[in-house]
Amino acid sequence: MKTMHETASAAAAYPHELQRAATLRDGSRVWIRPIRPDDAERLIELYGRLSRHTAYQRFFTVMKRLPPDWARLLANVDYRRRLALVAEHDTPRGVELIGVGRYEPSERGDTAEMAFVIQDAWQGKGLGTILLHDLLRAAEARGIRRFCAYVLADNGRMLDLLARFTEIEERKIESGVVELTFTSRPSTASA
């Protein structure tokens, strides 16, 4: 349970400058912004809309529902060492999250682990590319320059995305999972 002081200081640290509108390849407009603690329920709803395949590609397991404790953890970041950007759009039911890109401290002190998920119907429209670029730029502004990601070996789209827009330093494969270590390309982070 957070104290009021912690909640207030987290709110104060909210990086408004990372918010922006973006236009996808099909012309649809989405809003990109840093995640907020009140997104926990929206993350559970987003998870509920994912196909089993997409959920598995992101979490390497399929759950009936994203556990509320996990959603709370994912929605609460310090905007420095842990940061998540969400993409949202308006629906007749209200605002829905359609994608999340995040980085977190990894076991290696100088390396942050990145992970992405885009709701199925929104995949292949350039949103993953946008979140990757915005996240790399935000990380760089916070002094983080080396990243890793765990990607299933048959996940061509994610492997392609990282190969195209980052500088891959190391690629290890174990039990069908590729562990990539990469840095941002100067042109990518400042694009």
Ligand SMILES: CC(C)(COP(=O)(O)OP(=O)(O)OC[C@H]1O[C@@H](n2cnc3c(N)ncnc32)[C@H](O)[C@@H]1OP(=O)(O)O)[C@@H](O)C(=O)NCCC(=O)NCCS
């Ligand atoms: C991987 C993922 C984040 C990419 O986001 P996206 O919005 O679908 O990606 P984009 O539309 O930006 O496309 C990225 C590139 O992938 C490539 N691509 C698309 N489909 C592909 C496929 N089936 N195989 C290989 N490359 C493919 C394209 O080259 C595309 O580039 P383009 O701009 O030239 O079309 C998204 O598809 C997703 O959430 N997948 C499920 C979860 C997941 O895999 N997470 C990764 C774990 S870290």
